[in-house]
Amino acid sequence: xxxxxxxxxxxxxxVQGSDAAAxxxxxxxxxxxxxxxxxxxxxxxxxxQGKVLDTxxxxxxxxxxxIDCFAGRGQFLxxxxxxxxxxxxxxxxxxxxxxxxxPPEAAPDNAADDPRxxxxxxxxxxxxxxxxxxxxxxxxMMLRRRGIPEFGLDYMSEDVFPTDVNIDLLGGVDYKKxxxxxxxxxxxMKRKGEIRKRTLQVFLxxxxxxxxxLRQKAGVVGTVSSxxxxxxxxxxxxxxxxxxxxxxxxxxxxxRLKIRTPDYVQ
Numbered sequence: 001x002x003x004x005x006x007x008x009x010x011x012x013x014x015v016q017g018s019d020a021a022a023x024x025x026x027x028x029x030x031x032x033x034x035x036x037x038x039x040x041x042x043x044x045x046x047x048x049q050g051k052v053l054d055t056x057x058x059x060x061x062x063x064x065x066x067i068d069c070f071a072g073r074g075q076f077l078x079x080x081x082x083x084x085x086x087x088x089x090x091x092x093x094x095x096x097x098x099x100x101x102x103p104p105e106a107a108p109d110n111a112a113d114d115p116r117x118x119x120x121x122x123x124x125x126x127x128x129x130x131x132x133x134x135x136x137x138x139x140x141m142m143l144r145r146r147g148i149p150e151f152g153l154d155y156m157s158e159d160v161f162p163t164d165v166n167i168d169l170l171g172g173v174d175y176k177k178x179x180x181x182x183x184x185x186x187x188x189m190k191r192k193g194e195i196r197k198r199t200l201q202v203f204l205x206x207x208x209x210x211x212x213x214l215r216q217k218a219g220v221v222g223t224v225s226s227x228x229x230x231x232x233x234x235x236x237x238x239x240x241x242x243x244x245x246x247x248x249x250x251x252x253x254x255x256r257l258k259i260r261t262p263d264y265v266q
Contacts, residue, residue: 003142005102007133011074012097016064017090027084027181031174035060040112040123044172050185051158055151059125066125068099070152098131100124101139116170117264144231147201147262154225154233164197164235169264196239201260202232214246
């Protein structure tokens with residue numbers, strides 16, 4: 001699906017200092033070391049208990065990084081990262097600016113590929129006050145149709161583990177790197193070899209509210225994360241769900257939904 005260039009509701013954080021890459025590598029779940037200037041990485045910050053505190057994109061600069069994160073979370077993320085700074089030579093500062101996404105043919109030279117999946121277009125940022133740009137719903141529908149959950153819509157801070165919302169399949173967790181916050185829990189879940197929950201796509205001719213239970217013969221197999229124009233995402237119990245249909249009780253009616261596993265979910 002094609003989409004038009006659009007500005008996103010995101011906060012920007014400047015990360016500067018000789019220890020910037022090393023500190024981010026030891027704190028964030030995704031891989032940071034080896035990032036080249038102009039490259040963008042997707043990552044997340046976990047709680048010590050292994051749940052997702054925040055997700056973010058890291059834009060590598062010649063010196064340092066710019067982090068783009070969910071709007072309204074910038075100052076909180078700065079505080080959270082500073083908790084791990086200790087004596088490291090690195091400074092975190094929330095800065096004004098805007099984040100843009102668009103197809104390759106409409107992107108500027110400083111744009112980089114969205115690292116999560118192929119075909120998600122380019123991503124770039126601009127610094128400065130009152131950065132504005134066009135807003136287009138086509139980008140969000142494209143993400144939806146690829147089955148990509150969004151922080152702030154499909155899940156909130158400290159609600160889920162990375163595997164629940166497919167972050168590990170989108171490049172946000174590197175199990176082969178060294179230590180990171182929450183690694184013990186995340187690695188243990190990976191080593192068990194069976195992921196109990198994943199976020200899948202669901203379809204209906206109407207929108208169901210977040211938290212609506214989805215049932216099959218075995219009982220509750222999942223809950224709706226969000227639905228827009230009949231296209232939704234739901235967190236499903238992979239050890240229970242069978243087939244490509246489920247039932248939801250809404251306004252006194254039993255409604256039959258279609259279930260689809262996104263192409264990138266194994």
